[in-house]
Amino acid sequence: MSGTVRAPGLRGALDAGRWLRRFQRNPDAQVRLVCLPHAGGGASYFRDWPGALGDRTDLIAVQYPGRQDRIAEEPLSSMDAMADALVPVLRPLLDRPVALFGHSMGSAIAYEVALRMEQRFGLRFSML
Secondary structure (H helix, E strand, O other): OOOOOOOOOHHHHHHHHHHEEOOOOOOOOOEEEEEEOOOOOOHHHHOOHHHHHOOOEEEEEEOOOOOHHHOOOOOOOOHHHHHHHHHHHHHHHOOOOEEEEEOOHHHHHHHHHHHHHHHHHOOOOOEO
16 A cells, blocks of 8 residues: 555445455454455355465455345446445555455456545555
């Protein structure tokens, strides 16, 4: 990261519980890995990954609206809408290096989120 992000916005703090899933907490991790699933997938796709990553990585998986425990919510209909919704949710996580990993459609969303973070806040992810 180039810079430290200060206090999260209220919207991001409130939405994080809906959008983000942690399957194992690693509060002392050196890096956060934010994983975005494929188009038909959900956060549980990544549930077995923390054990393989070790204590140095804090894995956080994104749960899209209309998937799994958010099935009752209306899915977002565009890549722009998804990226715009994720920016305030992910911004509070940038107090340490963050890498974005996207599988298939998730990689396109990760790219769009990274662009918005750089354009709006001058922030860059450690890996994409």
